[in-house]
Amino acid sequence: MTEIVATNQTILVVGGGISGMTAALEAAECGKQVVLVEKEASLGGRVSQLYRYFPKLCHPTCGLEINLRRLKSNPRIRVLTLAEVTGLTGKAGDYTATVRVSPRYVNENCTACGACGEAVSSEVANTFNYSLNKTKAAYLPHAMAFPQRYVLDPSIIGTPEADKAKAACKYDAVDLTMQEETLSLKVGAVVWATGWKPYDANRIQPYGYDRFANVITSVEFERLADPHGPTGGKLLRPSDGKEAKNIAFIQCAGSRDENHLRHCSRICCMASLKQTNYVREKGGEDARSTVYYIDIRAIDRFEDFYQKVLADPQVKFVKSKVAKIVEDAKTGDVVLHGVDTEGYHRYANAHDLCVLAVGMEPSVKGMDIPAEIIADSSGFLEINSATAGVFGAGCATNALDVNRAVQGATAAALRAIQVVNRVARAEG
Amino acid sequence: MSDLNAQAVAKYRTNFLKEVEERVEEGEWVKMCMQCGVCSGSCPLGPFWAHPPQEIFMMIRAGRRDEVLTSDSMWMCTSCYNCIVRCPRKLPITHIMHGLANYAHRLGLAPKNQPTRVFATMFWNNLIKTGRVNELKLSLGLYFKDGFKQGIQNALNMQKTGLGLMKAKRLNPFELFSGHGCKDRKGIAAMLKKAREIEASRKHFAN
Numbered sequence: 001m002t003e004i005v006a007t008n009q010t011i012l013v014v015g016g017g018i019s020g021m022t023a024a025l026e027a028a029e030c031g032k033q034v035v036l037v038e039k040e041a042s043l044g045g046r047v048s049q050l051y052r053y054f055p056k057l058c059h060p061t062c063g064l065e066i067n068l069r070r071l072k073s074n075p076r077i078r079v080l081t082l083a084e085v086t087g088l089t090g091k092a093g094d095y096t097a098t099v100r101v102s103p104r105y106v107n108e109n110c111t112a113c114g115a116c117g118e119a120v121s122s123e124v125a126n127t128f129n130y131s132l133n134k135t136k137a138a139y140l141p142h143a144m145a146f147p148q149r150y151v152l153d154p155s156i157i158g159t160p161e162a163d164k165a166k167a168a169c170k171y172d173a174v175d176l177t178m179q180e181e182t183l184s185l186k187v188g189a190v191v192w193a194t195g196w197k198p199y200d201a202n203r204i205q206p207y208g209y210d211r212f213a214n215v216i217t218s219v220e221f222e223r224l225a226d227p228h229g230p231t232g233g234k235l236l237r238p239s240d241g242k243e244a245k246n247i248a249f250i251q252c253a254g255s256r257d258e259n260h261l262r263h264c265s266r267i268c269c270m271a272s273l274k275q276t277n278y279v280r281e282k283g284g285e286d287a288r289s290t291v292y293y294i295d296i297r298a299i300d301r302f303e304d305f306y307q308k309v310l311a312d313p314q315v316k317f318v319k320s321k322v323a324k325i326v327e328d329a330k331t332g333d334v335v336l337h338g339v340d341t342e343g344y345h346r347y348a349n350a351h352d353l354c355v356l357a358v359g360m361e362p363s364v365k366g367m368d369i370p371a372e373i374i375a376d377s378s379g380f381l382e383i384n385s386a387t388a389g390v391f392g393a394g395c396a397t398n399a400l401d402v403n404r405a406v407q408g409a410t411a412a413a414l415r416a417i418q419v420v421n422r423v424a425r426a427e428g
Numbered sequence: 429m430s431d432l433n434a435q436a437v438a439k440y441r442t443n444f445l446k447e448v449e450e451r452v453e454e455g456e457w458v459k460m461c462m463q464c465g466v467c468s469g470s471c472p473l474g475p476f477w478a479h480p481p482q483e484i485f486m487m488i489r490a491g492r493r494d495e496v497l498t499s500d501s502m503w504m505c506t507s508c509y510n511c512i513v514r515c516p517r518k519l520p521i522t523h524i525m526h527g528l529a530n531y532a533h534r535l536g537l538a539p540k541n542q543p544t545r546v547f548a549t550m551f552w553n554n555l556i557k558t559g560r561v562n563e564l565k566l567s568l569g570l571y572f573k574d575g576f577k578q579g580i581q582n583a584l585n586m587q588k589t590g591l592g593l594m595k596a597k598r599l600n601p602f603e604l605f606s607g608h609g610c611k612d613r614k615g616i617a618a619m620l621k622k623a624r625e626i627e628a629s630r631k632h633f634a635n
Contacts (some may be wrong), residue, residue: 206470206514252464257516294464321516323469338469344483346468346475 002101002181004078006035008094009423011416012187013037014085015363017045018402019394020193021067022409023416027191028076030417035185037083037099042145043068045195047402049128049142049219051226051233054274054401055305061144063402068146081147086182088190092389093423097185103178105152105162110173112140112148119168120161124153126230129223132238133230138165143228149173188423189389189416192373192381193409196360196395199254199261206324207253207356213239214334215325217253217358218271225278235282237353239332244353245283248336249275250322251293255359255399263378265399268357269297273309275355280314290316290351292336299401318347325354360399383415391415430536432633437493444493451631453527457519461485467511467521477501481511481521484528497537502529503544546573558609559616564599565607 006012009032013024016038024036036043050060071077080101087098106116116138123134128142137153150173156162157176166174198219201209209215214237216224227233237244249272254260273296276289296317298306309315320340327334334354339346362379373390374382380399381392393412394405440447448455461482468480479487479501487496502525511521529545532538538545547570554566571586572579583590593599610616627633 252516256462258518259514259516294462319465320469321464321466323466323514339465339474339480339482341463341465341482344465344468344480 002080002183004035004080004183004185006033006078006185006187008186008188009033009420009427010035010185010187011189011191011413011420012085012095012097012185013191013193015045015193015195015394015396016040016043016079016081017193017195017394018047018063018067019195019396019405019409019412020045020191021071022406023191023193023393023413024077025067025070025074026410026413027417028074029070030413032076032417032420034077035187036077036079037085038079038081039084040141041081041104041149041151042141042147043071043079043081044142044144044146046219048144049130049222049226051222051229051278052274054270055302057274057277060402064144068144071146079147080183082151083183088390092419093188093426095187095190095389097187097190099183099185101181101183103154103180104149105154105157105176105178106150106173107175107178108149108173109171110149110169111171112150113170114140114150115168115170116150116152116165116174119164120156121164122156122159122161124155129230130217130220132220132223137161152176189391189419191391191393191409191412191416192364192396193393193412194363194396196399197363199265199359199361201253201356201358203260204254204356207250207322207354208325208327209356212325212327212334212354213237214244214327214332214352215354215356217356218249218268218275219358221275221278221355225275225282233282235279235353237332242332242352243283245286246288246350246352247279247290248334248349248351248354249289249291249357250336250354251291251296251357252321253356253358254361256294261359261361261378263359263380263399264297265359266297266299267399267401268359269293270299270302270305270401272355272357273298273306276309276312276315280312285314288314288316290318290349292318292320292322292338294319294321318349320347360395362396364396388415389419433535433537436535442491444491444496445489447493448488448528448531451633452524452531453631454520454523455527457524458485458488460517460519462517464516466514466516467519470510470514472508472510473504473506477504481525484525494537496528497532497535498539499532500539500542502526502532503538503542505529546570556616556620558607559613560608560610562603562607564601564603568604 011027011032011034013020013036016036024034028034044064047060082102082104084100085097086100090096117136120136120138122137124137125131126133126135137156140150162176201217223229224231224235235244255265279287279289319342320338322336323338325334333350335348335350337348381397391412393409448458465482468482505525507522509522550569555561571582
């Protein structure tokens with residue numbers, strides 16, 4: 001049984017991505033007790049799946065490393081992975097949270113030596129790479145995973161594969177008897193930082209994401225560009241593994257659209273502008289990017305980033321929302337059809353690969369949030385001042401870039417600290 | 429210039445967008461267009477339009493009144509509704525196109541021999557007479573729209589189809605002389621009169 005000490009002066013942080021980690025660290029570094037709950041097997045969230053950040057084009061692993069170091073040196077944070085909050089009752093200063101912890105089948109003895117991964121032969125979809133490739137059924141979620149512990153996929157439990165993994169482990173770390181647990185935690189305040197998910201591109205019917213191999217999403221493109229990704233950092237297109245040299249980016253794929261997401265996802269313009277840099281970096285002088293856009297929203301100080309990309313002769317901009325994509329069955333190329341707004345020219349442009357800059361959908365949308373939280377028309381959380389003991393942070397509250405998500409998380413931590421301070425004063 | 433057109437020009441002067449908003453069916457949506465171009469790219473007849481919907485909306489906002497109202501573009505719409513389905517701002521584009529066409533027709537600015545306009549006018553005039561479309565008169569009228577000689581030629585070309593329809597009892601030649609109407613012709617006429625009144629007051633045609 002997992003032992004956790006939590007009181008109504010404890011802050012519960014739901015979600016271990018960049019926002020949740022930040023909120024947890026800020027609160028813990030102010031001396032508060034924090035329980036950080038993450039549903040995946042490792043912290044880091046979607047930021048850890050990026051190749052580079054905008055605008056400085058540095059690697060997210062760097063920021064992640066700093067945060068993990070802060071986390072490891074802070075005894076006030078208790079991290080629960082493979083855990084989900086399933087219920088929350090009570091009021092500010094006095095909540096009871098129900099947390100369901102799924103079995104990892106690997107205990108604290110794990111040294112991440114990798115022997116179990118070598119022992120098993122069955123493979124599962126690698127969700128860290130958005131299922132673009134497969135991984136062994138005993139796996140480390142990713143190179144910088146925290147905790148640095150392997151996971152056994154539930155699909156092999158009860159099969160000889162699981163026994164092979166257990167036999168291979170020299171440290172007695174594989175525990176096949178682990179069961180799902182339900183914990184009940186007393187907490188004073190909650191920071192809800194469950195982040196975002198990429199909009200389901202299958203639903204944008206005219207773009208054929210479900211039909212054409214060479215139409216991919218922007219988050220998948222990040223994985224292609226990453227040396228730890230399925231292609232070892234080469235921009236190889238899915239249909240035939242050919243290096244993509246002529247790449248189209250479609251902006252507002254799902255965003256700013258009453259039929260899909262009605263909000264502007266805010267980050268996608270900068271993300272695509274950033275990704276044109278990957279095209280140049282990987283493909284050299286003869287690589288071409290074409291950005292199809294309604295209007296470029298390079299928010300505030302990023303305008304100069306846009307101007308730099310605009311001046312790049314290898315990047316072309318077409319002011320038009322693409323109407324439909326057709327696949328050239330022979331070559332696998334994708335042909336983009338539409339009419340541009342600067343002169344109303346009808347075009348049919350062939351590209352090697354098309355990247356849909358998919359919008360940000362709040363992870364909480366459609367979820368039964370176990371608290372009295374108000375959501376806006378897009379499903380993002382808003383602070384409910386009447387019951388203010390639960391605070392949204394990061395992309396659970398709005399479509400934000402990393403910078404703004406971290407700012408919002410710090411603000412949420414401060415609000416949560418105020419609640420538990422009130423509790424502390426009342427209890428003398 | 430028709431009276432109605434002169435009156436509209438006097439009333440709205442250079443503000444064509446306002447004129448469209450007030451007088452064209454669903455015209456109040458025009459300002460919501462964000463010029464993404466998905467309607468134009470999705471239109472199956474798009475390549476045959478002089479100005480795709482997106483351009484028409486921009487022309488309206490730019491006050492290019494004559495160019496819009498004399499254009500045959502909106503008459504090319506076949507009501508497939510692809511644009512409405514895909515418009516990210518849910519503009520009722522098909523309805524706006526028909527609204528513009530209707531308004532241009534009403535002001536007497538629509539292109540005279542535009543086939544859709546000719547047919548629609550013929551259909552409407554045929555329908556309101558008895559409350560029921562007389563298909564024989566309508567199709568004959570259409571044959572002869574480009575003159576007597578062409579009409580005979582068209583009729584001869586369609587002879588086989590006509591006889592076939594007659595055999596199958598889908599066409600009654602006696603409809604040419606009287607034709608049957610609906611039961612309550614007066615009721616239909618009263619209803620249409622009322623509808624015209626409502627439309628005139630709603631679309632600021634009353635004064």
